[in-house]
Amino acid sequence: MYKEICSKYEATKDNLIYILHDIQDTHPQHYISDEAVTAISEYLSIPPNHIYGVLTFYTMYSTKPRGKNIIRLCESPPCYIKGSENILRKLKVLLGVDTGETSKDGQFTLELCACLGVCGNAPVMMINDNVYGDLTEEKVVEIIEKVRRGN
Amino acid sequence: MKFFRTHVLIGISETSLNAGVQNFIKFLRQELAIADLSEEINILETGPLGFFGKGICVTVYPENINYSDLKIEDIPELIDEHFLKGRPVKRLLLDSGSKFSPKFNYETRIVLRNSGIIDPENIDEYIGAGGYEAWEKALTQMQPADIVNEVKASGLRGRGGAGFPTGVKWSFTAPLDAPQKYVVINADEGEPGTFKDRLIMEGDPHQLLEGIMIAARAVGATKAWIYIRGEYKLCIERLLHAIKQCREYGILGTNIFESGFDLDIDIKVGAGAYVCGEETALIESLEGNRGNPRWKPPFPGVKGLWQCPTVVNNVETLANVPFIIKNGAEAFKKFGTPECTGTKVYTLLGDVAHPGLCEIDMGTTLRTIINDYAGGMKQGFKFKAALVGGAAGVFLPDRLLDVKMDFSSLNQYAAVLGSGAIMVMNEHQSIVDILWSILRFFRHESCGKCAPCRNGTQQLYKLITKIKSGNGSMDDVEMMQTIAETMLNTSFCALGQSPIMAIRSAIENFKDEFIEITKK
Numbered sequence: 001m002y003k004e005i006c007s008k009y010e011a012t013k014d015n016l017i018y019i020l021h022d023i024q025d026t027h028p029q030h031y032i033s034d035e036a037v038t039a040i041s042e043y044l045s046i047p048p049n050h051i052y053g054v055l056t057f058y059t060m061y062s063t064k065p066r067g068k069n070i071i072r073l074c075e076s077p078p079c080y081i082k083g084s085e086n087i088l089r090k091l092k093v094l095l096g097v098d099t100g101e102t103s104k105d106g107q108f109t110l111e112l113c114a115c116l117g118v119c120g121n122a123p124v125m126m127i128n129d130n131v132y133g134d135l136t137e138e139k140v141v142e143i144i145e146k147v148r149r150g151n
Numbered sequence: 152m153k154f155f156r157t158h159v160l161i162g163i164s165e166t167s168l169n170a171g172v173q174n175f176i177k178f179l180r181q182e183l184a185i186a187d188l189s190e191e192i193n194i195l196e197t198g199p200l201g202f203f204g205k206g207i208c209v210t211v212y213p214e215n216i217n218y219s220d221l222k223i224e225d226i227p228e229l230i231d232e233h234f235l236k237g238r239p240v241k242r243l244l245l246d247s248g249s250k251f252s253p254k255f256n257y258e259t260r261i262v263l264r265n266s267g268i269i270d271p272e273n274i275d276e277y278i279g280a281g282g283y284e285a286w287e288k289a290l291t292q293m294q295p296a297d298i299v300n301e302v303k304a305s306g307l308r309g310r311g312g313a314g315f316p317t318g319v320k321w322s323f324t325a326p327l328d329a330p331q332k333y334v335v336i337n338a339d340e341g342e343p344g345t346f347k348d349r350l351i352m353e354g355d356p357h358q359l360l361e362g363i364m365i366a367a368r369a370v371g372a373t374k375a376w377i378y379i380r381g382e383y384k385l386c387i388e389r390l391l392h393a394i395k396q397c398r399e400y401g402i403l404g405t406n407i408f409e410s411g412f413d414l415d416i417d418i419k420v421g422a423g424a425y426v427c428g429e430e431t432a433l434i435e436s437l438e439g440n441r442g443n444p445r446w447k448p449p450f451p452g453v454k455g456l457w458q459c460p461t462v463v464n465n466v467e468t469l470a471n472v473p474f475i476i477k478n479g480a481e482a483f484k485k486f487g488t489p490e491c492t493g494t495k496v497y498t499l500l501g502d503v504a505h506p507g508l509c510e511i512d513m514g515t516t517l518r519t520i521i522n523d524y525a526g527g528m529k530q531g532f533k534f535k536a537a538l539v540g541g542a543a544g545v546f547l548p549d550r551l552l553d554v555k556m557d558f559s560s561l562n563q564y565a566a567v568l569g570s571g572a573i574m575v576m577n578e579h580q581s582i583v584d585i586l587w588s589i590l591r592f593f594r595h596e597s598c599g600k601c602a603p604c605r606n607g608t609q610q611l612y613k614l615i616t617k618i619k620s621g622n623g624s625m626d627d628v629e630m631m632q633t634i635a636e637t638m639l640n641t642s643f644c645a646l647g648q649s650p651i652m653a654i655r656s657a658i659e660n661f662k663d664e665f666i667e668i669t670k671k
Contacts, residue, residue, distance in 0.1 A: 080588040115345070120506050
């Protein structure tokens with residue numbers, strides 16, 4: 001499967017970031033496995049250490065298996081002063097996880113991230129590709145319920 | 152052309168999409184058809200409208216009435232009351248209690264002149280609004296050197312934060328004899344509190360493309376890359392669509408307008424790293440590496456992407472260029488101050504009555520921006536400080552409210568205009584707390600290449616955490632300043648040189664708070 005994804009892109013190093021995005025999005029657990037790194041390394045003829053270097057540098061990639069839905073809560077100053085810490089606490093209780101962990105049912109992984117550029121509606125989080133703004137603790141409960149039902 | 156008596160502008164943005172704007176539009180069209188108004192009322196899906204109501208926001212012309220937080224259930228009432236009887240539905244108006252109209256936000260418009268007015272997905276509307284005239288002029292009537300000189304004469308300075316004169320930057324690359332040159336657009340907007348570039352791209356993607364084309368012609372680049380954040384899904388979609396339209400229209404491609412000039416623009420999506428806003432780190436990232444900054448010199452203008460001469464410009468900077476080329480440097484210089492010409496797009500956040508974005512002349516005072524464009528402070532709150540420029544910015548107290556907002560005036564106060572983020576805080580907010588959040592951000596975003604920044608950001612975070620918890624002393628406060636100053640003098644790139652800004656301005660202007668919290 002990894003080879004197939006790789007072959008969609010020209011075998012040049014600058015496509016590494018794209019290939020990583022694609023593999024991660026395609027994987028049901030949204031992460032880059034050791035096997036994937038080996039496959040990319042062979043395809044692009046670059047050493048695995050370079051790929052790991054890139055992989056661990058950018059916050060959007062993960063080397064660990066994650067849940068079906070990835071929650072990324074903004075912790076930058078504009079969201080912080082609007083109470084993102086309360087939202088984080090609520091999410092932790094709601095999902096029974098700490099930051100960086102995946103809920104037992106494998107549905108959600110909770111992550112923190114830097115500014116998402118939607119500060120007009122702080123506090124903000126993204127679940128997969130969707131942005132949720134003007135969060136309150138009540139709203140978070142609703143959103144999580146909705147996403148859970150959607151599955 | 153069809154004539155409509157009323158135009159309903161609906162803002163399509165991340166927020167409104169989330170609130171279900173697409174269903175809203177579908178239902179609105181259906182209801183208008185039932186009421187037999189489809190021929191009279193035009194629905195226009197456009198970019199951000201320039202005010203931040205919640206959820207789905209709509210502006211109705213010619214009355215210029217703003218609604219916010221609309222629901223599907225409100226549609227029958229809107230049609231019945233407003234569209235049929237001409238009586239705006241008061242309970243749905245944006246901030247119905249105030250006389251202030253957020254539309255004033257757009258008093259001076261260069262960059263945002265089309266945003267919220269034309270359909271950003273339709274190239275014909277952009278052309279209809281005078282778009283691509285500057286590109287044609289640059290290509291058929293001007294030599295590359297003329298373009299560089301015109302932009303130099305306009306005094307345009309980079310809008311990404313540093314404020315380097317754009318024309319001068321181009322003049323380094325333009326005369327170089329190289330088989331390949333590039334233009335790279337920094338759309339990796341990561342400064343906390345900044346989202347101007349997102350709104351420029353969502354609202355008027357073609358204007359940015361036109362700016363890129365002119366820049367490419369000026370320096371002789373035949374390929375341009377837009378490096379954009381992976382989170383900006385809507386921008387990516389709109390830009391890809393706009394590029395496709397340009398190729399179809401022959402505005403991009405080979406032998407454009409029979410001039411012999413070839414150009415193509417492509418998009419590269421980032422993967423989340425604040426440091427990639429630094430131009431050499433961005434280039435590293437484009438090449439498929441870790442986003443570690445490079446040693447300068449050589450500057451990217453001489454040796455950049457794949458060792459070729461590369462001009463790196465911010466989105467807002469290039470969005471100004473079509474205006475300059477079309478109307479001339481003199482027209483541009485009518486805006487702003489003699490030293491800092493043109494306008495600046497600000498994002499206004501925090502405890503103001505109307506958070507949002509606005510484009511205003513350079514050199515407007517912070518007081519005017521807050522009072523006239525953001526509607527003053529939120530009711531019941533008093534101004535304490537504004538964090539100007541995001542995390543790499545400074546805290547301005549009320550005694551500095553009358554400082555002019557431009558690159559040189561702010562410099563006198565060791566402040567920066569930065570990316571144009573203005574975060575307003577009320578008297579109950581703790582500066583120490585916000586500084587903690589800023590230093591946590593830097594700790595996370597340091598790329599780790601150089602020791603001063605890698606270790607410094609860790610130590611700063613430790614110290615501020617200690618101070619915040621009430622266990623710190625004034626010695627710790629002083630130590631923070633010493634570390635940040637060392638970082639300023641020794642860090643490899645601007646990231647490590649930035650924390651001093653917030654730290655120094657916080658301690659200088661709000662010393663009492665530090666004394667108080669360390670006394671406990």
